[in-house]
Amino acid sequence: MRGLGDHLSVGERIAFYRERRGYTQPVLAGLVGHSTDWLSKIERGVRKPPRIDKLAELARVLRVPLGDLMGQPVLMEDGEKHMDDVPAVRDALMSPRRLSKLLFGRTAERQLPQPDQAQVFVERSWGDYQAGVLGDVIAALPGLLRTAQELEDLPSGDQRRRGLAVSARTHHLAATTLPIEVPAPRLRWTEETEDGWIVLGFDAIEGGRMPAAPWKPDELASTLDACTIKAEALSTPSAALQKVGLKPIGDGSDFAAWRDLTGGATSPIILPEWVPTDRLDALAELETHWRQAVAGDAVLHHDLRQDNVLIDTGGAAWICDWNWPCLAASWFDLVLLLATAHADGHDATTLFEEHPTGRGVDGDQLDAALAALAGFFIVSGAQPPADWSPYIRQHQTWCGEVTLRWLAVRRDWKL
Structure with a gap:
């Protein structure tokens, strides 16, 4: 031993x-x-x-x-194969289902876990975390994360709401491993109310507020500075993040919305009127190259937009809501963020090219990423309303529009 x-x-x-x-x-x-x-x-x-x-x-x-x-000893003397938790956590944390039901399809019929039963094990691991028995937490995370993702597949109703609460608590346990240099509020405690709400206690950001809408130049600059710090700290996964395990963006999946439209898998009738249907082939071709364009080993936030940023009293930006971390090129986190800036009249292309993570990125790489995100958001926004988030379709459509309009400007297309 x-x-x-x-x-x-x-x-x-x-x-x-x-x-x-x-x-x-x-x-x-x-x-x-x-x-x-x-x-x-x-x-x-x-x-x-x-x-x-x-x-x-x-x-x-x-x-x-x-x-x-x-406190996680390893048996060295016996002949049994050492059980390495790292690949298991990695596989569990970035399961294809986590990014989008639309991209990855419906799950097969199977026996799903019960939220109350799963909660017992999640709370036990939170107790281990608070007590400092971190080896047990790491060992338990692969199974907990797989269960959490299955809870997200429960049918609509009270059981699903309960399952989502347990899933959120599980993923926040896994998200306690960001390097200290990352400008993000630290999770300090969690509590559950009697009616099933999960309360998360983060470090207070003095005077913390969302950036103004439309984007102000100084607040946008502070947010881009925070992205630079984040990119430097997460250029490769830390030892702790390697323990949690992350997968490349789109592992086992694909951004294929435009190709599905041109190939007949999705009907163009679902598209908003402003989408240029005469550009579908060009969009599908750009989308084909997204994976090669954004490949990398940096840790991404993967949902970086205006409402996931806080500005403190000193004007510094803090990045919040780390629900979808994955691995790719650092610059990919800028794409959706700067698309929102483009919508507010800022020169998104110049800001991208001048940012440390964007320097040297080929224009076709950026366009491939813009096409992939635009297609995903536009087609997602055209899906039936979601009972778990009444405004999600409206938000997705808006994200798709601002992303496609930035791409159209870059390509000199008319919308």
Whole structure:
């Protein structure tokens, strides 16, 4: 057996490996950018264990596996195959169903879990997280995430609403691993009301408010600066995010709305009148190249728009609502964000080209991404109303329109 026994807390494990390395508390605290008091309180159990990303940094400095600090020992002597949770969590977190029922089709008939039963296991893992038993949390996440996604497939009604609440609680447990450098409010606690609502407690953003509509130049600039910081911090998944597991955008799926329209799988009659049907072939051709265009290993927010940003009293921007993380080129997060800026009269193309993540991106790459997103949102918006979100179709149609209009300007098309 490698590492310490399960009876030791995370803080005691840090102290053990620190002493084994010959580090004093001031030295180790300085190596990870914290005070001696911070480290002392963690080792003594006075302070809650650090987030997984900080534990990963401590493990790197102490030169021990992250699992050893979390109390997740690995059997080394027996002949059994080691059960690695990382691929399992990765497969569960970015299941194709998470991005869009429209893109990936209806799920086959199967026995779906019950929300009340699933909640028992989710709450147990939240208890482990609060107690610092992070190894158990990581081990449980693959199964919890698979169950959460199945809960989202429950038929409409009270059971579905309950299932969505349990699913949200599960995914927020998995989302506690963002690197500290990312300008995002930190999740601190969760609570469930008697009538089934999930309350999430995040760090307060002083004076936090949505950016003004239409976009003001200074607030748009602050948001683009936040995107730069995010892109630098998430250029590759951190150790903690690797533990949670992320998949490439569109893994097992495809943005194919325009090709479905030209191929007859979807009738053009569903399209809004302003969509240029004489451009369907050109849009389908651009859409064909989206996957190659946006390929990359950076961690994306994947839903970055005006209502997922907060501006604080100092004018800095904070990125919220990390529900759909995946892997792709960093610049892809700018596409929908700048499409909303284009709608407000800003020069979206120049802003894209001048942004650190957009420099060097070929114009055809950007156009392929715009085409893919425009098709997805426009066709999604044409679907029947959703009982779980009465305004989602209107919102999707608007996102499709602003994205397609930016593409039309770039291509000198008339809408």
